Amino acid sequence: MKLPKHLLITGNPATGKSTLAKALEKRLNGFTLIEISDFIREHQLIDGYDRKRNVEVYSPDVVAESIEKFLKSQSHVILTGPPLNLNPVEDFFAVVLSCLKPDVLKMRMRARHYEERKIEENIEAELLGIVLGEVESWFEHVLVLDTCSITLEEAIALILSSFVETE
Ligand SMILES: Nc1ncnc2c1ncn2[C@@H]1O[C@H](COP(=O)(O)OP(=O)(O)OP(=O)(O)O)[C@@H](O)[C@H]1O
Ligand SMILES: [Mg+2]
Numbered sequence: 602m603k604l605p606k607h608l609l610i611t612g613n614p615a616t617g618k619s620t621l622a623k624a625l626e627k628r629l630n631g632f633t634l635i636e637i638s639d640f641i642r643e644h645q646l647i648d649g650y651d652r653k654r655n656v657e658v659y660s661p662d663v664v665a666e667s668i669e670k671f672l673k674s675q676s677h678v679i680l681t682g683p684p685l686n687l688n689p690v691e692d693f694f695a696v697v698l699s700c701l702k703p704d705v706l707k708m709r710m711r712a713r714h715y716e717e718r719k720i721e722e723n724i725e726a727e728l729l730g731i732v733l734g735e736v737e738s739w740f741e742h743v744l745v746l747d748t749c750s751i752t753l754e755e756a757i758a759l760i761l762s763s764f765v766e767t768e
Contacts, residue, residue, distance in 0.1 A: 698748050
């Protein structure tokens with residue numbers, strides 16, 4: 602694939618999505634960064650609050666549909682946040698970030714004052730590869746990067762080179 606129309610940078614919490622997306626926005630001329638959480642809030646797509654799990658609730662399908670509509674008038678967007686089944690798939694290059702070092706991920710989440718229960722839940726999801734499985738079943742072009750084993754610069758280089766290799 603050549604330079605994709607849009608990039609999706611996704612993965613479990615604290616895997617380094619926003620850090621990488623911001624760095625890529627600086628590197629890729631003409632791409633605009635959109636945090637999916639900001640889009641959800643700005644477009645009032647929050648359905649409620651799950652007090653038990655301490656998270657805002659939204660419908661991924663409704664959010665995906667709303668983003669798809671919005672992207673029709675956009676040429677190059679870097680979307681970052683939770684996994685979403687976006688169409689048309691050929692418009693997207695999906696990057697799934699993982700961190701296969703549970704201790705590192707734990708430290709990152711503790712620094713953000715995540716509850717211990719939520720940390721355990723997220724680490725389990727990470728080790729089971731749930732996000733990766735979903736994204737691989739949705740998109741044609743998927744790159745997986747372990748941000749706990751490579752540097753930010755290496756991650757950027759791998760993404761840029763994969764545009765050329767899959768051309
Ligand atoms: N490649 C990296 N190497 C080392 N530390 C990193 C790397 N990427 C991110 N971090 C650190 O990990 C933490 C989480 O990063 P970031 O906020 O980018 O993750 P996120 O996936 O966007 O999290 P969230 O799901 O909460 O939005 C930050 O403290 C950041 O500095
Ligand atoms: Mg983030």
